[in-house]
Amino acid sequence: MRPCRASAFVINAPTYSDGDPTLKPTRVSYTLTPTNSDAFHTYLQKIATKWMDEEAGGAEKAHKAVTYVFLDRIYTLPGLPSGYVLWERPRPSGKHVDRYLYGHPSRKGFDSPIRFYPHWKYLLNFGSGQSGPVDEEGTPDVYRSLFSLLKSEGRLDRKIEEKASLDWRSEKPLVDLLASTIPNQPSFLPRQGEMVFYLRPLVPHLDLRYDPVTQQFRIWDNISNTYSSTPPEWLAGIITQVPSTPPTRDFLNPSTALTTADNGSSLTTAGYRIYPLLSPSWAQKHLAKQHIYTSLPLIRPFFLHPNTLHAIPPSAYHQSVTNALAHSAIVSLIDKHTFTGAWPNATIHSRGIFISSEAYWIGDTAVLLPEQADPSSTTTTAPTEPPKITEIMHITAIVTEFHNLQPGGPSDNSSNNGDNDITGNICSTITISLHGPVYTSNPTHSLSRLPVSPAAYTAPMQSYGIPWYHISAADDIWAAPFSRVMSRLYEKAAMEAWVGGAPTHDTDDVMVPGGTQEGIITARALAARDDDRIASAGKRWFWGDHRAEALALAAVAGVHMGRHDEERRPGLWRDVLRVLDGRAGTVAGSTSSAGLRDRDGVAGGEKKRKGAGAAGSVVAREESDDEGVKKKRIKVEVVVAGD
Numbered sequence: 001m002r003p004c005r006a007s008a009f010v011i012n013a014p015t016y017s018d019g020d021p022t023l024k025p026t027r028v029s030y031t032l033t034p035t036n037s038d039a040f041h042t043y044l045q046k047i048a049t050k051w052m053d054e055e056a057g058g059a060e061k062a063h064k065a066v067t068y069v070f071l072d073r074i075y076t077l078p079g080l081p082s083g084y085v086l087w088e089r090p091r092p093s094g095k096h097v098d099r100y101l102y103g104h105p106s107r108k109g110f111d112s113p114i115r116f117y118p119h120w121k122y123l124l125n126f127g128s129g130q131s132g133p134v135d136e137e138g139t140p141d142v143y144r145s146l147f148s149l150l151k152s153e154g155r156l157d158r159k160i161e162e163k164a165s166l167d168w169r170s171e172k173p174l175v176d177l178l179a180s181t182i183p184n185q186p187s188f189l190p191r192q193g194e195m196v197f198y199l200r201p202l203v204p205h206l207d208l209r210y211d212p213v214t215q216q217f218r219i220w221d222n223i224s225n226t227y228s229s230t231p232p233e234w235l236a237g238i239i240t241q242v243p244s245t246p247p248t249r250d251f252l253n254p255s256t257a258l259t260t261a262d263n264g265s266s267l268t269t270a271g272y273r274i275y276p277l278l279s280p281s282w283a284q285k286h287l288a289k290q291h292i293y294t295s296l297p298l299i300r301p302f303f304l305h306p307n308t309l310h311a312i313p314p315s316a317y318h319q320s321v322t323n324a325l326a327h328s329a330i331v332s333l334i335d336k337h338t339f340t341g342a343w344p345n346a347t348i349h350s351r352g353i354f355i356s357s358e359a360y361w362i363g364d365t366a367v368l369l370p371e372q373a374d375p376s377s378t379t380t381t382a383p384t385e386p387p388k389i390t391e392i393m394h395i396t397a398i399v400t401e402f403h404n405l406q407p408g409g410p411s412d413n414s415s416n417n418g419d420n421d422i423t424g425n426i427c428s429t430i431t432i433s434l435h436g437p438v439y440t441s442n443p444t445h446s447l448s449r450l451p452v453s454p455a456a457y458t459a460p461m462q463s464y465g466i467p468w469y470h471i472s473a474a475d476d477i478w479a480a481p482f483s484r485v486m487s488r489l490y491e492k493a494a495m496e497a498w499v500g501g502a503p504t505h506d507t508d509d510v511m512v513p514g515g516t517q518e519g520i521i522t523a524r525a526l527a528a529r530d531d532d533r534i535a536s537a538g539k540r541w542f543w544g545d546h547r548a549e550a551l552a553l554a555a556v557a558g559v560h561m562g563r564h565d566e567e568r569r570p571g572l573w574r575d576v577l578r579v580l581d582g583r584a585g586t587v588a589g590s591t592s593s594a595g596l597r598d599r600d601g602v603a604g605g606e607k608k609r610k611g612a613g614a615a616g617s618v619v620a621r622e623e624s625d626d627e628g629v630k631k632k633r634i635k636v637e638v639v640v641a642g643d
Contacts, residue, residue: 009073009074009075010078011048011052011076012124013079013124014124017083017084018104018123019080019083020103024087025087029089030089032085032087033088039097041076043086043113044079044080045074045077049075050114050117051117051120051121051124081123083103085103086100086101087099087101099112101113105157105158106157118152119149121152139164142162143339146160150339150341151405155342156346157339157340158338158339160338160339175352178191178361179351183361183362187459187460187488187494189242190296191358191359192241192242193239193359194239194354194358195277195324196237196300196302197305198272198274198294198300199298200235200292201292201293201294205221205223206221208297208298210500215310216311216312217308218232234308235276236276236318236321237274237276237324238275238553240291241272242272271294273291275292276320277324278319278320278323301357301487301498302357302358303357303487304499304516306515306516307498307499307516309321325527326531327356327357327531328520328526329356329528329531329541330356331353331354331542331543332353332549333353333398334351334352335350336348336349336350336400337350337351343405344405344427345402345403345404345405347400347401347402348399348402349399351398353432354547355482356524358488360395360398360434360485361395362395362397362398363395364394364395365394365460366392366393366395366434366485366487366488367391367392367488368484368485369389369483369484369485369486369517369520370389370517390441391438391471392440392461392489393438393480394437394458395436396437397434398432398433399431399434399435400430401429401433402430403428430602432481432602433480433482434480434482435477435478436477437470437474437476437478438476439452439469439470440469441469445469445471446469447471448469448472448474450474452467452474460489460491463493483540483541486516486517486520495512528541540602543602
């Protein structure tokens, strides 16, 4: 039967499309289906008829009398969504032609218009000005859209692109640059966004030296050859700019870089710009507007606070240090780039993550807290002494997993009805974990006693001059919850420079000075207790949508950050982006992962949506393999109290 074209009723088509016209069948036997052919128009009519059948069904349930409107009409579409192309190939018998629609980001073809229909309907809903899920600024929320699309299509593998977000568009080039350069730099170099200790620049005749008598760093006067009578005033702040000129060859050696000021360069080009982390209510809050450029020898990683603040009573801490300690239980992801899933489970991959004070990127080596020291662990036997730190992970993936996603209730921004509104807030398990091979410095902790090939050593591993062992089989990839990460693995010479010589430790603790583990665990517990964002939610960590939110930074240097900026014009920005992209009048999708945050011991950010989840109790669980060997992977069950 030939399709009726002249009398066909044309219905609205999607204004938004994710199609890519460069995607096509791999076999050369396929040819394009002509757009003026009967087969092409039949394809369009089947999609349109399916949609109208659903509309008629809905109308019949509500008002049976109006269903006659949909009878005796032929419906069609003005065309396929932009970027989608219909291909065909005759079967060897010659009696039938197979047609596949290509253009979907998964690179797979749809073998019938009925198979394509769920995605066509998604494009129709997402592309209308009022239908796609958006955040409180009206920017399309790519994450909620991906959850809904996953439910509709069953499986999904999609790059995350927040093209309608000017924040994402402006930050993406910098993030790409950092992701490609940071893993190749020495681990001891501070990174943007990290929380560190620092001193104000010293006059030329003064040095920072380790006093073995008091076992702390003090100011040394090269003229009088004496130590200052008062300890140095350590401040805590956020690194907002790293040196614009790369360090010289000598200064890539931590023994030189961390003990000698680079007097041949200006601090504004060779120094680090740091803003003090001050409370908005502090009496001297004007100092928060004063950045400081300081040199590398006057900076310490903040995770070393038990050592750096040794012998300094808490009452004498600078206010910025107190505030920094209160941010010991925060986490935020960097560059969420890929969404994959098979309903009802989903995974988001990121290229980096901030945990407490430090930034970690794929390719870094991280020091893991002993399993018994992680509050997420279900180990019930209290150790008689602090367990030793022996394990490290070479990070190959940073993964956020959502298990057993459940439909949420309707929200005021939802284009769907009730059960179809997938927010990501309601699921049985959500975990943020770091994946990669795990090594140990203690062969008795290795299940295989298999040494790691020196060719696989990262630079920090190599610096310790000791053998490392696979924790299990050589090709095993482990998943460790983010809460087990203590710090990056720093070069041995850097650790010695920071603590005034070889760290004092027991035989197994080759990577950190004594007292560090206990200090970090205590600081995280106190931060969870004292941070209202965490305590009020009954969690252990705060998951920020971005680093500034995690640090509760409303302003830096007097400039308001993000949504605290009253001059933000997100609607205008989206209009400008559409014009620049040549798609004025359409809606393209993305932004805000705020709807993803009610986690394993993790409190979400300040963005809330009606019907977007509920509080629940938290239960920890440890997995075992078939042989009963415990895996270092903690999953937390969020028992939802109600929608």
